[in-house]
Amino acid sequence: MPTAIAVTGAGLALPAQDERTVPAVVLDDIDSRPLDEAVVTVQQLLDGYGHLVVVCAKAAPAAVVQRLHMIRSLLESDRIALLQPDLPPLGLAVLARQLRQLASCDLGPGVLASAGRLLTHYIHAGALLGTVARLDHVPVTLTSHARSWVPGSQFAVLAHPQPQLVKAGPGVTVPGPEFGTWLLLAKGQLPAEWVTETLAPAWRTQGLRETPLPAESTRWWGTNKVVEFCAYLPDLSVLYQLVTSVRQSVCHWCGIDVIGDRCVFCSATPPPVPEPARALTASGPRHALPAG
Template identity: 60%
Template sequence: MTSADLVLPPTDQQTPTAALLQAPEAQTMELAIGDTHLLLEQHGYVIVLYPSSIQPAHERRLHGIRSILESDRIALVKVDLPPLGVAVLVRQLRQLSVSDLSPGVVASAARLLSHYIYSGALLHSVAKLDRFPVSLKSHAKSWVPGSQFAVLAGPESQLIKVGPQAEPLAGPEFGTHLLVAKGQSQSDWVQETLAPAWKVQAIHEASLPSESSRWWGTGKLVEFAAYLPDISVLYQLISSVRREKCHWCEMELIGDRCGFCSSPLAASENRAHSTGVPHHEVGVPAVS
């Protein structure tokens, strides 16, 4: 992982922690290479999950380490989720890492599982929100005192102005837990309105990741992420997808791209099997 505050506490005694691959300003290249080499020696494979919002120098550092070590056992997996959603996905992969799934399947499963994480935030202003199209009308409303906006980043993006006549925020159609992290906002809208509307089974609190304010364009927010909490459901979800072998590095994979070398499936394989992971390929098992 690339930030310590994206490592959520484990949910059980079997869930391992995550190793931290620090930014260039926090650690020399020599030490970073040594730490990564040690991880490879201890565990055999290293899956580095990092957000698309990472600083460019940090991302170059990751690719540089992989290149210098000349290792095909390092997977660099970039995901386009808000910080709290990334933290949830990191914990899910940590849980799956101790199962009998191969490293290649775990790495490529990140893309699949990200489609089942409903990540968003309650914002008091969208004036500096530049990750989604925001209408001039919404920008104008954000200057009205007391305005609040609910933004869903994924699986599909949506922005609504919170109020009595507001349209509902599209939520999951399967049982989830809701993780909530408060910034400078004291609003209870997420717990009192969104959670019942989404019929979540439990609400958990977390510290707001340091990157969240920059990601959402304001520190006055409440970030949230709804997710599948049961590791057996995640395992069943992944196991129901057809596995392929990468034609380049020969790692196992699911979906249309290798998690370790990023090579796509050969054209004939892509024609034979649908490439996107999500809902049309895999039904989500019922969560009791």
């Protein structure tokens, strides 16, 4: 029984990468539905799949996150994991699809949920913007703010893994991955030539695909003059090898297999390791009492 991978918006449910990719569960308007209806929906998912991993933006509206925590609390379930990586919308959608790919493999729910944090390190996500006047998620200098008011200005922004912002132009790029990736782009109201003709060759991408711009992207980037891009690992065999090469352990609280230092389902961390008892030497303790 595959673990269900859910997203909080239809725009985060990318088309399947291959025939094995499991469909995404879309929890659309989870914060505005009647609470009892939302609880029943999630309970049915748990009954059908056993475990549920919800991929949600770290910058998601507070009402969405609060509703998800409330449902988990009402169901008193440790079979619901909320994964909130610090990624822009397209990168978040790519991560969710990678988990959907892995959900078809022989990975336990704890390992699969933990894999989300691991795979986030291999995602390079950013955008080409026509203005940075309302960009809140990446540091913007006063100079860049001023330049954004100049007609025709474009800015290349890398949001993850290391935030960086430069004025886009021929031969000007942002740091990319040092391993082979594919590039996914989503166009708003801005031409994509810089991404396809400058960024993609500089990043030595092995292929390029296009997808509609997620609805959340305009709010995240602060403008509809955007071309969002994301470099990622597309092959299931590579993803599986990455995840299974990491040492697994058993969560001491809920008993499922996990990778990393925290269980994504119950949030338990490994108990502290007690200091080993001081071994006695053959001659006895150093400060032994005198006999008598």
